[in-house]
Structures are given as C-alpha cells and as structure tokens.
Amino acid sequence: MTTSTTGGPPAADLDERRAGTSTARFVAGKAxxxxxxxxxxxxxxxxLFRMIPGDPVATMTRDRPTSPExxxxxxxxxxxxxxxxxxxLDYALGLLSGDLGTSYLYNRPVATMIGERLWPTVLLVxxxxxxxxxxxxxxxxRAAWKRDSAFDRVHTGVALTLWSVPQFWLGLLLLIATQGLFPSRGMRSPDLPEGFLAQTLDVAWHLTLPCVTLLAVIYAQYMLVMRSSLLEEMGSEYLTTARAKGLRDDLVRRRHAVPNALLPAVTLVFLQFGMVVSGTVTVEAVFSWPGxxxxxYDALRGPDLPLLQGVFVVLAGSVIVMNLLAELLYRVLDPRVRAA
Amino acid sequence: MSPLLELRDLGVTYSTGGDEVEAVRDVNLALEPGETLGIAGESGSGKSTVALSVLRLLPKSAKVSGEILLDGEDVTTMRWGRLRAVRWSSASVVFQGAMHALNPVRRVGEQIAEPIRLHTDLPEAKVRARVTELLDQVDLPPAKARSYPHELSGGQKQRVMIAMAVACEPRLILADEPTTALDVIVQAQVLALLGELVAERGIGLVLITHDLSVLAATCRRIAVMYRGEVVEEGPGDEVMARPRHEHTRALAAAFPTVGDPASRFAPATTNPLPPEPDRAAPDAEAPGLLAARDLKVTFRDRHGEVVHAVAGVDLDVRRDEIVALVGQSGSGKTTLARALLGLQRPTAGSVFYDGRLVPTSSAGLKEYRRQAQLVLQDPTSALNPRHTVYEAVAEGPRIHGITGDERSLVLEALTAAELRPAETYLSRLPHELSGGQRQRVVIAGALALRPSVLVADEPVTSLDASVRGEILALLLRLRRELALAALVITHDLGLAWNIADRVAVMYRGELVEVGPVEQVLLEPRHEYTKSLLAALPTGMARAFERGV
Incomplete structure (x- = not known):
C-alpha cells in the first residue's frame, strides 16, 4: 500500500497518503x-512470586547445615x-537494564540462563x-472442501485422538517404537563432530523425536480451526460467483475460499506460538532438551523464585509480542481491517 | 434458429437428510437474443434455483431433470470441461452484488480480470486495458479497480458485478435480484445500464426479482413463479394489466402505483381494511407529539472530515398520524431517527416529546423510551434466537418495571400485533416463525410498553411482498384503533402512498419537502422529490422503452 504507482491520479495519491498515516497510527496504537x-x-x-509462601533462604540452605549468621x-x-x-524498585530498574536477578539455586544471572536456553526452545517450537x-x-x-468424506472423517478423528494424548506418554511411546534409532536425550552428542554441516545434522538428529511429539499433539488445532473457518466460507455467494466464472474447483478453493478462511487461523497460529513456548515443559523434560x-521444570522443583519470575516475564512477554505480530499481519491479510 | 435459452420441463429436487423437496417443477421458458425475460416470485418460489441451474451452479444435493438448452446445447449433459468453458463466456450471472457476491479480500479489478484471463489468451497489458474499458462502460473511474469491495457503495458494487458479467461478452446474462437492497435512484441507474446492454449488443437478459414493478418496467415478457411452478407467463404489460393468477395479483398489489387511489390507505392484505374514515385535518400549526427543532448531528469520518448527517431539521409527528421519512441511503434518515429516540446525542438543536424537552441523561431517557419505541428493519437479527416469543415481548415491561400481570400484558401485545390466538405463540422460538410473524413479534415487543409513538426503520424491506402489505396494514390499524403515531423511515415511496398521512423528503441531511402525501407525491415541488419519483419503476418504464 505504501508505494504508489507512478503517474497515478492525485486523488489516488491522497488516498495512499491517508492510508500511510492511518497505518502509522494503527501500528503505534497496537504497540x-x-x-x-x-x-x-x-x-x-x-x-505473584512474592505471594508464594515459603522462605527462599530456607529453600536454598535446605541440604546443608547453616549458622544463623x-x-x-x-x-x-x-x-x-x-x-x-x-x-x-530494584526489580523494575533491573528489568529495564536487562537484569532479571540471580538464581537462588545456580547462583547465576537469570537473564544469562534464559538467554542460553531460549534458542533451543525457539528451534524446537x-x-x-x-x-x-x-x-x-x-x-x-482438504477436510472441509470434501466435508463428511472418508478423508475428512479419518483425519479429524486422528487429529483429535493425538490432541488428547498426553505429550510425555506419546514421547515415551515414540522412544520405544524407534528403538534407539534417535537419541533419547539432549540436543548435541557428547562427542560433537567437527564441521558446521555435521553439527547441524547432529542437532537435527536430536531434534527429530521431540519435534515429532510436539507436532503430533499440536497440529490438530490448526487443522480444526482451518476446517471450521473454511466450512463457514463454503456457503458464501462469492464462491458461486467464482464457480460461475468457470474456474476449476481447486482454483475456487485456492484463490477465493482459502484467503478468506485464513484470517481466523492466523490469529491462532501466533497466539499459540507464544503459548507453545511454555507448553514445551513436558516434551523438554522427557527428552532432556536444554530449553x-x-x-x-528445574526452577519449579526448587522453587527458584527469581528464575521462575524471569521465565514468567519472558514467556508472558513473548505471548504479547506474538499477539501484536498477529494483529499487524491481520491488517496485511484483510483489507477490511485496514479500513476500520 | 434455436432460441438462446430454452428450459424444457425443468425440475429441481433437493434431497436433505432423506427428505426430498421439489423446488422447481415443469418449468418451460424460452428466451431469444436481445430479449428480456422477467421472472417474479417470492423467496422460496424457486426463481433463483432456475437461474443457478442454467450454469449448473446448484449444490450437490440438487437433482435436475428435464433439459436446459443454451444455444441448442444441453447444459445438463455437458462434460465438466465444456461446462467450465461455457460458464461466463456464453452465459454470466449478476448476483445481488451489493451484498456478498464479491470476494472481500481481493481488489475488484482483479475480480473483473479473472474471467478474462481464464477464457481468453489476451496479454496482461490488454487485460488491464479491458478492465479499464469495462469500468468505463459502467460509469466507474479506472482508479476503482484498486478498491476492495467494502470501499464501494452498494450501487458501485453492483456496477462492478455488471462489468464483471459482460467481461467475456456473453450472449446471456442472468440477473438475480440485481437491485434488491439498492435505493430507487441507484436501482433506476442499474436497470438502465442493463437495458442498454441488451439493446446495444443483443444480449439476452433474464431478470429475476420479487418486485413486479421492476419487471413491468424493464421486461417484454414476464413469468411469475409460485411454489416451484410458473403460474403465469406472458407479455409484461398484459401480465401487469390483467393478471390471471391470484398470486400475480397479490404481487402486483404489494408494490402500489403512486397516485393510484385504489391503494391509498389500502395496503395489500388478505383482510382488507375499511375505507379511511373522514378525519378532521390535523392542525398544521399545533406542535407534534414528537418534535425536532433545528436538530443537527455532525460526525467526523475517519479522515477527520466533518459530515453533517442531519443539518438542521424541523419535524413534527402528531398524535394519530403516520409520517413517512423518505430519502436515498446516506441521506441521514436513520441518524435523524436515532437522534429523535435519544440513541444519538444531537450536536445542536432539541427534541420535544409532548411539549417537553427530551432529557439527555440516561435516567430521563429511560422514561422517554417507554413512550417512543423503535422497530428495526430485519426482524431476524432484532430477535434473540434463544428467547421465546414470551421472553422477547416481556423483556421491555421487565426493564421498565411495569407492574401488573405480565402474562396478560404479553398476550394483549401479541393480540394487538395480530398474532392470534396469542397463546399458541408464547413458547415459540424465532426460527419457528415466518419473516412476517417475526416482525409482528418485534412490533408486539414495542406495543407491550403501550408507547404513543413508533419509529420504524425500513420495517418491511426485508420481508416478502405478500407479508409487506400485512405489516403495513397492521401499522395503519394501530394508528386507527390506538391512535398510535408513527414515523416510518423508508426509501420506498409506495409505502408512503399506502399508509402515510404526511411525507418528509430528506436529502443530504435536510428536509427538502414536507407535506401531505397527495401534495408531495403528486405535485412535487423540490427537484429532488421529482427525481425520486422519476426513478420509480413506473416512471422508469418510459426511459427503458427508449433504451430497448
């Protein structure tokens, strides 16, 4: 919308400029x-973490004798x-300068610890x-387009079954089923091979099982949202128009139905992306994925309050940022939102 | 030579969950090139099914029998490849484009170009030139190609739809309710455009609508459908002048001719009203029960520009009087009504009820709203689908804390809205009622508060022709029996002629002409009123004749 074609009539230019300022206003408002x-x-x-009962000092010194001094x-x-x-005040000022406090258990800066663990999770998720x-x-x-077909029934059933399966159980099942074909824990082999390509392959090899477990459990929601939002568009009159024009069935679907049905799905994708980061606790625990x-999981066992607090702020922040991205993308996808 | 389109013994059956519903049976129709065939009927008469069957656009649950010959070739036996080639290049469709027939997320230029790219091998530059040419033919500037459907008005969307329909120069155009939901002036423009196409290019046009007066003005031949069958077919003027079938008569009466004394104070109803009793002419000087004085409502649009939706209006609605507020969409009618009801705070000026200033505080407004009730256009969305009729009608009295026997209050309101016997309706849900019954429930909900003024915003626009007369008769009877005053907002001058005492014509936020119905509609003084009257299909007929 921002680049105007050369030689356009002045009225159109004015419209474009208006669109430009309203886009800036929209982005500023959402941000x-x-x-x-x-x-x-x-x-x-x-x-939240000040209200949790328990003395942090007692927790930290649980296993060793300590003098009152x-x-x-x-x-x-x-x-x-x-x-x-x-x-x-200390907490807020620290947060602004990127300091999330020091872990009780590990005695290391929380920010550094989260920084180390963030990338493996982002890779997995x-x-x-x-x-x-x-x-x-x-x-x-596919399921919505051929509603009530064998394809629709089978895939909806399979997706729902996998969605309801506990992640740890599925993870363990996959581990047993593949019989040592894939590593069961960690992200890298202890004897890390030389060379970038070999290292990448090594990570990919470790990634396979946790990734498949997570994928099997979460794809159902995207499928069901896409299916229901496409079903909602199926009765629309503009699809009859498209058919009347003589378009092939798959073009009617691709060009007309899907772009409209995509809108609700996009919101979910981004919202879930934020949430999934926190939803990997089980998978990472099962496969000891260093994310x-x-x-x-480790912080909860402590409980290590500064660490939990840091993770909480980072995860909640990522949900908010993803949601912001979804709203901005929505504006690109739906011209009606641009006008509103 | 075979006709352009010929339907032989066409029958369509829908099978839904084991039930077979015969939507269309034994339809025989033919159309020559350069001819216009009108198909009239109410919703559910099968008229749209006929249109969709020509290009085999019906859902899979529909079974088609008989023959559909397009240029002598049977559509029902075509292979898919051939059918796709025929679609749009031989016959195209103009749907009710003002609503949902355009894809909301694609630019209209792209949507017009799509069939051209599909059916021809034109290079991209020529396709774009063709889109510009097509937009020009429907009087739209080329820049509109970059617009999205929601950025266009209803009339502009319908023009886009027509430009799209002629993109591949088809020999047949099927127009399904092309002007429904458009106001008279835009309707006249769209009909004139279609008429030109027929005249200039020898295109065959099938025009489908529920409004017989539109067909009478534009079609040489008219077929009337009722419950899936063609009950009457013949030359347009003959069908209109001497309708043989009862249903044709009902359709024709539903849209009265302005100026016809037979339909003055006599909306088409199965239960005719007694003639209008002689009434003392209302005192023109007396202030109204509901009165607006120099009322102004100003908005800012999203570009920050000031819009005077209501620009200084004086209007009176007196006891025992129905006032019709007419005007095009965008003229400010609805904003004026909202301001009168206190739903929209006026920028300046005041509203009086019974001689007293209507307060702007929410507590004061509550008491006022008991006296002035609103009836909306679409009864389906005005009713909560989960509330029974009893709940819907009893809600108002509960909100206003009206004491007394609630049940008898509800029964009384339903009876007044002519839902009889009222007991049988109490436990029903909106989806179990017909459109007309739903609108009666909405009116009963308003009557339950025993108001003295009704403000009705397009109360019959979304209803079928036969129901329309019944609802109008109800409003007229309520005025006569309960002395209920009403302000009816409409773009339909026939409605004003049917039931109103006075007409107020609104144009760009101002009332340009106010007066008794006979005076304003028969001897219009303002240019705008004249153009509204000229745009009526009966006025259109002459213009269209010239075009054909």
Missing amino acids: GGALASLVFVMVLGFL QLAQLRERLGVDEPLWRQF GTATVLAVALGMWLGI LGLLT
Whole structure:
C-alpha cells in the first residue's frame, strides 16, 4: 500500500497518503497497547512470586547445615528483608537494564540462563509449529472442501485422538517404537563432530523425536480451526460467483475460499506460538532438551523464585509480542481491517 | 434458429437428510437474443434455483431433470470441461452484488480480470486495458479497480458485478435480484445500464426479482413463479394489466402505483381494511407529539472530515398520524431517527416529546423510551434466537418495571400485533416463525410498553411482498384503533402512498419537502422529490422503452 504507482491520479495519491498515516497510527496504537500489557505483566510477575509462601533462604540452605549468621548474611544479599516497594524498585530498574536477578539455586544471572536456553526452545517450537501449521492447514482445507468424506472423517478423528494424548506418554511411546534409532536425550552428542554441516545434522538428529511429539499433539488445532473457518466460507455467494466464472474447483478453493478462511487461523497460529513456548515443559523434560521448558521444570522443583519470575516475564512477554505480530499481519491479510 | 435459452420441463429436487423437496417443477421458458425475460416470485418460489441451474451452479444435493438448452446445447449433459468453458463466456450471472457476491479480500479489478484471463489468451497489458474499458462502460473511474469491495457503495458494487458479467461478452446474462437492497435512484441507474446492454449488443437478459414493478418496467415478457411452478407467463404489460393468477395479483398489489387511489390507505392484505374514515385535518400549526427543532448531528469520518448527517431539521409527528421519512441511503434518515429516540446525542438543536424537552441523561431517557419505541428493519437479527416469543415481548415491561400481570400484558401485545390466538405463540422460538410473524413479534415487543409513538426503520424491506402489505396494514390499524403515531423511515415511496398521512423528503441531511402525501407525491415541488419519483419503476418504464 505504501508505494504508489507512478503517474497515478492525485486523488489516488491522497488516498495512499491517508492510508500511510492511518497505518502509522494503527501500528503505534497496537504497540502502545502491547507495551501497557508488558508493564502489567511486569507488575504481576513481581507480586505473584512474592505471594508464594515459603522462605527462599530456607529453600536454598535446605541440604546443608547453616549458622544463623550465614542465614542473615544470605538474607541481606538477596534483599528479601527489604520493604516491598524497595524490592519492586530494584526489580523494575533491573528489568529495564536487562537484569532479571540471580538464581537462588545456580547462583547465576537469570537473564544469562534464559538467554542460553531460549534458542533451543525457539528451534524446537519453531520447527514443530511451522510443520504443524503447514500440515494442519493442508489437512483442514482438504477436510472441509470434501466435508463428511472418508478423508475428512479419518483425519479429524486422528487429529483429535493425538490432541488428547498426553505429550510425555506419546514421547515415551515414540522412544520405544524407534528403538534407539534417535537419541533419547539432549540436543548435541557428547562427542560433537567437527564441521558446521555435521553439527547441524547432529542437532537435527536430536531434534527429530521431540519435534515429532510436539507436532503430533499440536497440529490438530490448526487443522480444526482451518476446517471450521473454511466450512463457514463454503456457503458464501462469492464462491458461486467464482464457480460461475468457470474456474476449476481447486482454483475456487485456492484463490477465493482459502484467503478468506485464513484470517481466523492466523490469529491462532501466533497466539499459540507464544503459548507453545511454555507448553514445551513436558516434551523438554522427557527428552532432556536444554530449553526454557526444562529450565522451568528445574526452577519449579526448587522453587527458584527469581528464575521462575524471569521465565514468567519472558514467556508472558513473548505471548504479547506474538499477539501484536498477529494483529499487524491481520491488517496485511484483510483489507477490511485496514479500513476500520 | 434455436432460441438462446430454452428450459424444457425443468425440475429441481433437493434431497436433505432423506427428505426430498421439489423446488422447481415443469418449468418451460424460452428466451431469444436481445430479449428480456422477467421472472417474479417470492423467496422460496424457486426463481433463483432456475437461474443457478442454467450454469449448473446448484449444490450437490440438487437433482435436475428435464433439459436446459443454451444455444441448442444441453447444459445438463455437458462434460465438466465444456461446462467450465461455457460458464461466463456464453452465459454470466449478476448476483445481488451489493451484498456478498464479491470476494472481500481481493481488489475488484482483479475480480473483473479473472474471467478474462481464464477464457481468453489476451496479454496482461490488454487485460488491464479491458478492465479499464469495462469500468468505463459502467460509469466507474479506472482508479476503482484498486478498491476492495467494502470501499464501494452498494450501487458501485453492483456496477462492478455488471462489468464483471459482460467481461467475456456473453450472449446471456442472468440477473438475480440485481437491485434488491439498492435505493430507487441507484436501482433506476442499474436497470438502465442493463437495458442498454441488451439493446446495444443483443444480449439476452433474464431478470429475476420479487418486485413486479421492476419487471413491468424493464421486461417484454414476464413469468411469475409460485411454489416451484410458473403460474403465469406472458407479455409484461398484459401480465401487469390483467393478471390471471391470484398470486400475480397479490404481487402486483404489494408494490402500489403512486397516485393510484385504489391503494391509498389500502395496503395489500388478505383482510382488507375499511375505507379511511373522514378525519378532521390535523392542525398544521399545533406542535407534534414528537418534535425536532433545528436538530443537527455532525460526525467526523475517519479522515477527520466533518459530515453533517442531519443539518438542521424541523419535524413534527402528531398524535394519530403516520409520517413517512423518505430519502436515498446516506441521506441521514436513520441518524435523524436515532437522534429523535435519544440513541444519538444531537450536536445542536432539541427534541420535544409532548411539549417537553427530551432529557439527555440516561435516567430521563429511560422514561422517554417507554413512550417512543423503535422497530428495526430485519426482524431476524432484532430477535434473540434463544428467547421465546414470551421472553422477547416481556423483556421491555421487565426493564421498565411495569407492574401488573405480565402474562396478560404479553398476550394483549401479541393480540394487538395480530398474532392470534396469542397463546399458541408464547413458547415459540424465532426460527419457528415466518419473516412476517417475526416482525409482528418485534412490533408486539414495542406495543407491550403501550408507547404513543413508533419509529420504524425500513420495517418491511426485508420481508416478502405478500407479508409487506400485512405489516403495513397492521401499522395503519394501530394508528386507527390506538391512535398510535408513527414515523416510518423508508426509501420506498409506495409505502408512503399506502399508509402515510404526511411525507418528509430528506436529502443530504435536510428536509427538502414536507407535506401531505397527495401534495408531495403528486405535485412535487423540490427537484429532488421529482427525481425520486422519476426513478420509480413506473416512471422508469418510459426511459427503458427508449433504451430497448
């Protein structure tokens, strides 16, 4: 919309310019909303983990004998005896400079730990989501177009069954079924081979099972949303127009039905992408995948409050950012949203 | 030479869940090139099924029997490849494009170009030139090719639809309700455009509509369908002048001729009203029960430009009087009505009810709204699908805390809205009712509060022709029996002629002419009123004759 064709009439130029300013206003508005949500998440993250009962210092020193002096020293270092407003101020200022606090259990900066673990999760979730979206949408479109056909019934049934299966169970089942064909834990082999290609293949080999497990469980929702939103478009009159023009059936589907049915699916894809990051706890725990999910799992066992708080803020933040991206993309896909 | 289109013993049966429904039976029709055939009928009469069957666009559940000969070739036995080649290049369709027949996420230029690319080998530059040429033929600037359907008005969308229909120069165009939901002036433009195409290129046109007056104005021959059968067929003027079948008479009466004394204060109904009693002429100087004084409503559109939707209006609706507010879509009628009801805060000016200023506080408005009730255009969306008729009617009295026996109040309102016996309707849900019955329930919901003014926004536009007269008769009877005043907003001058005492003509936010129905509609003074009257299909007939 932003590049205007040369020699266009002035009226059209004016329209384009208006569209340009309204796009800027739209993006600014949505970004502002997302920022407000982030601030809310920040406050919530602080309060939530202050309300959990239990003395963090007692947790940390659970397994070793500690003198009262040592305990007091630890308390002072962690700042748990400070007034709440003071703690919040430290937390908020730290967050702004990228400091998420220090882990009780590992005694390392939380931000660094999350940073290390973020990329494996993004790799796992990203691969699984991209595949799930492609597979789910393809199946959903086929199923809706031939509603109540054998294809529709079989695939809807299979997808729903897999959707209801617990992830850890499916993961273990796959491990047994493949009989050691794929590694059962970790992201890299201990004896890491030389060379970029070999290393990439090694990661891919480790990725296979967790990725397939995640894919099998999550593709159902994309398929069902695509199926139902396409079914909703099937009765539309513009499809009759397209058929009357003499278009082949698959062109009617591809050019006219799918672009309209895609709109609700896009929202879900992005929203879920944010959520799936947190939903990988089980899969990562089963396959010892060194990602955020496994980190959350470890933090929960502590409980390691600064770590949990950091993970919470990062995950909630990613949902908000993804949602913002979905709304921006929606505007590209649907001209009616551009006008509103 | 064989006719352009010939239907022989056409029958269509839908099978749904084991049931067989015969939608169309024994239809025999023929059309020569350069001819216009009108098919009239109500919803469910099978007229659209006939149109869709010509290009085999019916759903899979439909079984077609008989022959459909397009240029002598039977469509029902064509192979898919041949059928796809015939679609649009031999025969194209103009759907009710103002609504949903255009793909909302594709630019209209692309949608017009699509069949050209499909059926010809023109290079891309020529395709684009052709789209520009087609837009020009339907009087749209070439820049509109870059618009999306929602950026166009109803009339513009219908023009796009027509440009699309003639893109491959077909010999036959099937137009299914091409002007429904368009106001009179745009309707006249669209009909004139179709008429030109028929005249200039020898295209055969099948025009399908529920409005017999449109067909009378545009078609040499008319076929009337009723319950899947053609009950009457013949030359247009003959069918209109001497209808033989009862249903044709009902259709013809539903859209009265403005100026015909027979239909003045006599909407078409199976239960005719007594003639209008002589009434003392209302005192023109007395202030109305509901009155607007210099009312202004100003909006800002999304570009920040000021729009004067209502630009200083004085209007009175008196007790025992029906006022019709007429005008094109976009003239500000609905905004005026909303401002009168306190649903829209006026920018300036005031509204009086019974001589007192209508308050703007929500508490004050609540009491006022009990007196002034609103009836909306589409009863299907105005009713909650999960609420029974009883719930729908009782809701108003509950909100306003009206004491007394709720059940008898509801029964009384339903009886007043002529749903008799009222008991049998209480537990029914909206989907179990016909369109006319639903509108009666909406009116009963308004009557349950015993209002003294009804404001009805296009109360019969979404209803079938035969039901239309019944609802209008109800409004007229309510005025006579309960002295209920009404402001009826409509783009339909026939409605005003049927039931209104006075007409107010609105144009660009202002009332350009207000007066008794006979005076305004028969001796219009303002240019705009004249153009509205000239756009009526009966006025159109002459213009169309010249075109053909």
